[in-house]
Amino acid sequence: MLSERSAETVRATLPAVGGAIGEITSLFYDKLFAAHPELLRDVFNRGNQANGTQRQALAGSIAAFATALLEHPDTRPDAMLARIAHKHASLGVTAEQYQVVHTHLFAAIVEVLGEAVTPEVAAAWDEVYWLMANALIAIERRLYEEAGADGADTWREYRVVARLHETADVVTFLAAPLDGGPVPAFAPGSYVSVQVELADGARQIRQYSLSGRPDGMLQFSVKRVAGAPDGEVSTHLHRQVHTGDTLRISAPFGDVTLADGDTPVVLASAGIGCTPMIGMLAHLAATGSQRQVLALHGDRDELSHAFRADLEQLVAKLPRAEAQVWYERPLGERPAERTGLVDLAGVDIPAGATAYLCGPLPFLRSVRAQLLAAGLRPADIHYEVFGPDLWLGQEA
Template sequence: MLSDTSRPVIEATLPVVGENIGEIAKRFYSHMFAEKPELLDGLFNRGNQAEGRQQQALAGSVAAFATFLVNKPGVLPDHLLARISHKHVSLGLRPEQYKIVHDHLMWAIGDVLGDAVTPEVGAAWDEVYWLMANALINQERAMYTAADLTPESVWSTWRVTEKIQETTDVVTFVVEPLTAGRMKPALPGQYVSLKALMPDGVHQPRQYSLTRADDGERRQFSVKRVHGRPTPDGEVSNLLHASVNVNDEVVLSAPFGEVVLTDTDRPVVFASAGIGITPMAGMISHLVQSAATRPVTLLHADKSEQTFALRDQVRADLAKLPDASLTTWFSQPAGQESANQFSGFMDLAAIELPADADYYLCGPLGFMQAIRSALIARGVPAQDIQYEVFGPDLWLAAPQ
């Protein structure tokens, strides 16, 4: 918790820091990469940098953490910290790199706020940073230890054994490890980081959900090609689509991610849109592999039947479960509506939801916010709803 000295300072300065935290984050990254350009090689996603998502996520996370310290002293925002630490470990982040972030972040705070950052104010925000950093360092150290990994050994090389064209813009890769030995099993819903060597010689990481349960020998993930946006956003997905083929090698991390399927007998409802189907496909595959008997409901929204990635795999897996159903919404439907296929956007009013169910959401942020609000309005407890955000989590990082 914050010290008695720092708490009133943070409480007094949180509004002005909060108003300026976006500019602070922007200058922080610019200053840090100017002095440490090597951090862009394999650690930071320059696509997120180009679009400002990483800056927004950092700004929101720091502000949310400080707000939590002020409003709930002695309690840490575990969900926020878990999401960040899983991403960090999947990238092989090292504890000593937190000092680099600290130095440049504190510089940015002073650069933006100027004389308002007195020694007292600087010391208080320094304390906030290290409370958050040390909490993350401790979580990440425990995760490395539990997985019997180090930041360096997180990565391994895999060979592509299959490349499947799911839709015009989605490709599935099936890979097997080059080195013998038991691979770290993935939990249903987790992702791996992929580190790709770009034409300019810089490695770029991206995270991809595992779309099929591990069989002990192979892994499977699907990649949606990002296009129509300024580079470097989409550079990795386009490289994978165009240049990575069967027998080529890819570098992947061990699997991580805190949004995983709970092992219960409760009904489970998956609600996804677009490429958000990927973690759902992995969870449903796991249910088949484990011969689960719990009721399963998949609700999916997409542009059309043809853009519904992994549709054949998902339908085949649902057919293997004793109590499973699929309902779809297509914004450009090819045929008439039916009991399980609708036109337009996902509307839960048309669906009878099971009682006492676990819910998992994945898709665009606006989609998940709307579906979560609809579920809450129907009496679903907030603790029964989990969601997966692709890229920096701008929802969880938003300070309340």
């Protein structure tokens, strides 16, 4: 994919670029938002920009893509590209915006690295950028076409039909299309973007997993993010959005979705990572699946465990399913529950299973390592992480 001449230059300069990529991406975002403040206001997650996680994710994806080009020159890192493309499609990223990003990213590279950026170095990294950008543009164009979008616009107005309180911090919204049309098709494990207008006029966007399959509606669940500061969009949805209100919601996207077949399935989650897993279980139950299913979940305690009753009910509907639950600080004692973090010692992992993981990064790393030790193939372990993917390209 990468020309031989550019590959030599990228290989020689990757340590320098990689070592400075954090500074480069930080400066890039400063330049981008100075020139296009509307992107920070209406597209990018302001919280992730403030805490630096989005900048880390961009740095990691660029370095991982360049490394993949050098280490596997005859293959394209499709898994990495698909993850990014689905997120971009859910935000409505357009092909034209890649040129805007290129302008400010390369200005940042030149400013940080100075005279080291010779015309040859600039040309090589320009090739890397456009290989990645054009691949993403092509994938995103296909995703928009599959969603029936006019260009990159997949947004529709929905009316909130119901609000369901799952826990003190988790609310489920059921929303029906305002135009009376059918809800878009989606795969189990998909997410949607929700855009809300905040008090300062910003139209911020967040992604939420579809946590069920009610007829004629989309169902997504929102955990209120508490901290310093609190999550802007989750707090707004919890406090300001009620039955009868209107929400702007994208078509469903997501690269970590339940594949058809009859192989065993392992669904592992922690905290609010249970939402896509409940969506997958709901699909399996609704279709009368005969697959062997092992549902694993870890949480702080029983009261924090969203969809606790749903997990029990859905597993009971599946003839070959079982659930294992861990609580760090359990409030009671039940035979089916364990104390502490998710520990697969003594858990019978089905041979040849496909695993789907969702939760915080330490949980993902721990459970993935345990599943590998249990004999699952790396290619059969898929993960979803909420927020910027700081693990991108590090699966090994």
